[in-house]
Amino acid sequence: MPYYERIVILTGAGISAESGVATFRDKDGIWAKYNIEDVATPEAFARDPAKVHAFYNERRRAHSGVEPNAAHFALARLEREHEGEVLVVTQNIDALHEAAGSRNVIHMHGELLKALCSHCGARHPWRDDLSIETSCPACGLPAGMRPDVVWFGEMPYRLDEIYTALARADLFLSIGTSGTVYPAAGFVAEARAAGAHTVELNLEPSDGAALFHETIHGPAGTVVPAYVERLLR
Numbered sequence: 001m002p003y004y005e006r007i008v009i010l011t012g013a014g015i016s017a018e019s020g021v022a023t024f025r026d027k028d029g030i031w032a033k034y035n036i037e038d039v040a041t042p043e044a045f046a047r048d049p050a051k052v053h054a055f056y057n058e059r060r061r062a063h064s065g066v067e068p069n070a071a072h073f074a075l076a077r078l079e080r081e082h083e084g085e086v087l088v089v090t091q092n093i094d095a096l097h098e099a100a101g102s103r104n105v106i107h108m109h110g111e112l113l114k115a116l117c118s119h120c121g122a123r124h125p126w127r128d129d130l131s132i133e134t135s136c137p138a139c140g141l142p143a144g145m146r147p148d149v150v151w152f153g154e155m156p157y158r159l160d161e162i163y164t165a166l167a168r169a170d171l172f173l174s175i176g177t178s179g180t181v182y183p184a185a186g187f188v189a190e191a192r193a194a195g196a197h198t199v200e201l202n203l204e205p206s207d208g209a210a211l212f213h214e215t216i217h218g219p220a221g222t223v224v225p226a227y228v229e230r231l232l233r
Contacts, residue, residue: 001230004171004197005084008162009075010187012091014176014203015220018069021094022062041152049132049143056147057129060112064127068100071175071224076101078228087165091177091184093149108156108184110149118144156183166190172198173227176220179206188212201227 013021038044039055068076079086079102088097088105093112097105110116115126115134122138126148134145150156166172172191179185188198188211200212201223209215216223 001233002197003084004231006165006169007078007082007084007086007171007173007231008165008169008187008191008196009086009088009173009175010091010177010184011075011088011097011175012177012184014178015069015071015224016066016092016094016096017176018071018219018221019066019094019096021066021092021096036152042154045146045151049146052146053130053132056112056149060127060129060147063094063112066094066096068096069221071220072096072100072102074225074228075175078231079104081232089162089165089184089187091181106158106162108150108158108162110147110157112147112149114148115145116148117141118146120144123148159183162187163190166196167194169194169196172196173201174199174206174212175201175224176203177206179208199227 034055039052045052075088075097086104088102090097090105090107091109093107093109095111095113113125113127115124115130117136117138119136119141120139122136124137130145130147132143135142136145166187169191172188174188177184185208188208192198198212199214200206200209201216203219204217205215216227
């Protein structure tokens with residue numbers, strides 16, 4: 001295994017599924033039970049904020065007690081023990097990477113356990129329910145608090161930082177993601193164009209599996225720790 005100086009890791013729902021976090025796009029996933037247009041767009045929030053709040057309050061309660069799995073812990077170990085740079089870019093809105101010990105994490109789709117004030121733009125850690133009546137701890141105004149998550153039609157967070165990291169990476173790992181949602185689905189092409197070695201670690205081949213130099217398929221809790229062991233050896 002070559003030594004890699006700058007590692008960028010993209011993670012998706014598949015890495016958290018083994019912790020019991022419901023996925024969104026599987027046949028039994030969340031979007032099979034809810035219409036995206038009703039609960040995950042700015043228009044839905046403007047039209048029926050109570051319904052959107054109820055959906056995310058349920059998601060927040062469902063995350064209570066969920067623990068990181070072996071794949072999360074392996075990536076935290078990689079960041080801790082690798083002498084170079086390790087950046088985790090996650091599409092997940094859970095906090096399992098941080099719970100496992102990862103510190104250099106970008107949540108490109110936001111974080112379920114944070115709330116954002118539409119009035120003043122302040123962000124706050126948030127584990128309780130949100131409602132229309134909830135006032136912002138910073139500005140004091142009601143009716144503006146929302147989950148700090150990126151809805152369909154909104155721009156993912158910190159894209160400039162992500163693309164800068166991809167342009168510098170010499171190893172790009174994609175873990176537990178379907179390869180169907182852009183811009184994340186295009187990260188492998190960005191990394192390859194910059195000269196990085198690209199590896200897919202996934203339960204099954206993603207839609208973009210052919211774009212990777214190397215593919216390893218199996219449960220994240222098995223294949224990710226094994227790959228990290230190889231890197232650190």
